[in-house]
Amino acid sequence: MLTQRQKKILQAIVRQYTSTGQPVGSKHLAEKLPFKVSSATVRNEMAVLEDNDLILKEHSSSGRVPSKRGYRYYVDNLLDPQAVTDNDLVVIQNSLGTGFQKIDEIISHSADILSNLTSYTAFTLKPEQESVRLSGFRVVPLGNHKVIAILVTDSGEVENQSFTLPPDIDTDAMQAVIRMINDQLVGLPLSEVVKRLKDDFPLRVLHYMHSPDGFLDIFDNVLSQAARERFFVGGRLNLLDFASTHDPHVIQSLYGLLDKSDNLSNILDSTLSSDNGVNVKIGQEISKNKLLDDYSLITASYNVEQYGRGIIAVLGPTRMPYSRTIGIVNAFRQELAKRLLDFYRHYYDS
Numbered sequence: 458m459l460t461q462r463q464k465k466i467l468q469a470i471v472r473q474y475t476s477t478g479q480p481v482g483s484k485h486l487a488e489k490l491p492f493k494v495s496s497a498t499v500r501n502e503m504a505v506l507e508d509n510d511l512i513l514k515e516h517s518s519s520g521r522v523p524s525k526r527g528y529r530y531y532v533d534n535l536l537d538p539q540a541v542t543d544n545d546l547v548v549i550q551n552s553l554g555t556g557f558q559k560i561d562e563i564i565s566h567s568a569d570i571l572s573n574l575t576s577y578t579a580f581t582l583k584p585e586q587e588s589v590r591l592s593g594f595r596v597v598p599l600g601n602h603k604v605i606a607i608l609v610t611d612s613g614e615v616e617n618q619s620f621t622l623p624p625d626i627d628t629d630a631m632q633a634v635i636r637m638i639n640d641q642l643v644g645l646p647l648s649e650v651v652k653r654l655k656d657d658f659p660l661r662v663l664h665y666m667h668s669p670d671g672f673l674d675i676f677d678n679v680l681s682q683a684a685r686e687r688f689f690v691g692g693r694l695n696l697l698d699f700a701s702t703h704d705p706h707v708i709q710s711l712y713g714l715l716d717k718s719d720n721l722s723n724i725l726d727s728t729l730s731s732d733n734g735v736n737v738k739i740g741q742e743i744s745k746n747k748l749l750d751d752y753s754l755i756t757a758s759y760n761v762e763q764y765g766r767g768i769i770a771v772l773g774p775t776r777m778p779y780s781r782t783i784g785i786v787n788a789f790r791q792e793l794a795k796r797l798l799d800f801y802r803h804y805y806d807s
Contacts (some may be wrong), residue, residue: 458508459505459509460492462492463505463506463721464534464535465490465491465492465501466486466502466503466506467506467511467523467530467531468531469481469489469490470486470503470506470512470523471523471527471528471779473486473537474522474523475779478776479520479708480515480520480521480523481520481524482519482520482521483496483497483499483500484496484499484505486499487499489569490805493502496555498724499752501559503521506521506527507521508681509526510527511524511526511530519734523776525739525740525741525775528739528779531779532737532779533695536779536783537648537780538780538783538787539778539780539781539783541785545785545788546788548570548573548599548639549574549788549789550575552566552570552571552794553570558692560583560800561583561689563793563796564767565690565771567581567789568690568692569692570634570691570789571769571771571786571789572692572695572771573661573691573692574651574780575771575786576736577771578691578692578695578696578715578771578772578773578775579690579692579769579770579772580689580768580769580770580771581689581691581770581793582725582727582767582768582769583767584691584764584765584766584767584797586718589610589614589642589646589683590610590611590643590647591608591609591611591644591645591647591650592610592643593608593643594606594635594639594643594676594679595635596632596635600673602621602622602623602624602658603619603622604619604620604675605618605620606619606620606676608676608679608682608683610683612646613649614683616679616683617681618675619678620675622672622675623671623672626666626671626672628771630665630666631672631715633664634662634665634666636674637665638654638676643778647680648681648682649742651680652676652680654680662718669793681684693712695773696712696725699773707748710748711748714746714748724743724744724749725756725770735756735786735787735790736756737754737783738753738754738756739753739775740752740753749772751774751775752771752772752773752775753772753774753775753777753779754770754771754799755770755771755779756768756769756786757770757781757786757787757790758771758790759793759794761794764801767793767797769786769789769793770784770786771785
């Protein structure tokens with residue numbers, strides 16, 4: 458159990474180190490504390506903090522730096538969230554302006570804005586697609602067995618992919634199956650359509666096609682594209698600014714981790730708190746992958762009423778200004794939710 462003085466000293470060490478990047482010495486710290494105390498007393502209190510594994514002594518100097526446990530204690534007990542500056546708020550509001558034609562454009566742009574505001578790597582995930590329903594499916598022939606498959610959802614999203622049909626496919630039978638899809642699956646949530654496609658639908662298609670796999674693969678591909686979680690990443694190169702090593706193999710592995718949607722989904726989904734607040738994970742708390750041991754991840758969800766819930770996140774060094782970064786993430790998620798709600802109402806409810 459820390460005393461109030463020890464808490465104030467730990468708080469000051471974290472704030473100074475995250476601000477300057479330099480180990481904090483007792484003499485300098487004594488001059489910065491909001492109460493009068495000798496440097497000898499500060500040294501004694503720092504020794505207690507070190508015994509509790511909250512700060513560490515660096516070999517290169519007599520100063521101390523926060524440990525992972527020290528950062529965790531600071532975030533949980535000593536953090537004073539910093540309100541965003543008027544300038545930051547203006548940047549957020551102006552950048553999330555109008556003129557977007559698709560939800561994906563807003564979410565993708567949001568990742569870049571959040572990265573610019575924090576100077577770290579940012580992630581954004583569009584609102585979940587659980588309630589999105591199939592509105593229609595069609596296949597447009599292009600000639601030479603090539604077609605474009607088009608899938609439309611009730612949220613206004615349009616997915617299309619070009620394919621080459623199997624040479625033995627019966628186009629009349631294919632059109633019959635497309636009519637069956639629109640008759641029996643339109644109006645169902647995409648998750649239910651995916652389930653039906655795997656369960657009973659192949660047997661139904663056999664009434665029209667001797668070998669339905671080729672066509673069902675086309676429908677499955679474009680359906681999976683529409684139903685998938687969509688992550689956008691901003692500021693990838695910012696990783697180089699605070700990487701603990703410049704080993705090209707480590708950097709390559711780190712970028713590879715961020716390029717895989719399954720990895721991002723597992724990392725980001727596991728950080729969300731039940732109260733929809735801002736969540737902070739430090740080092741090994743983020744993932745079992747040791748590549749992220751020297752990073753902190755600040756994650757928050759945003760709600761767009763009946764249209765679902767999305768995620769925003771910032772990945773930076775453990776030595777980040779937590780108060781400011783958390784303040785920006787919190788303000789950003791609120792403004793993003795407002796803009797998305799306006800967009801949905803304007804384009805889909807009018």
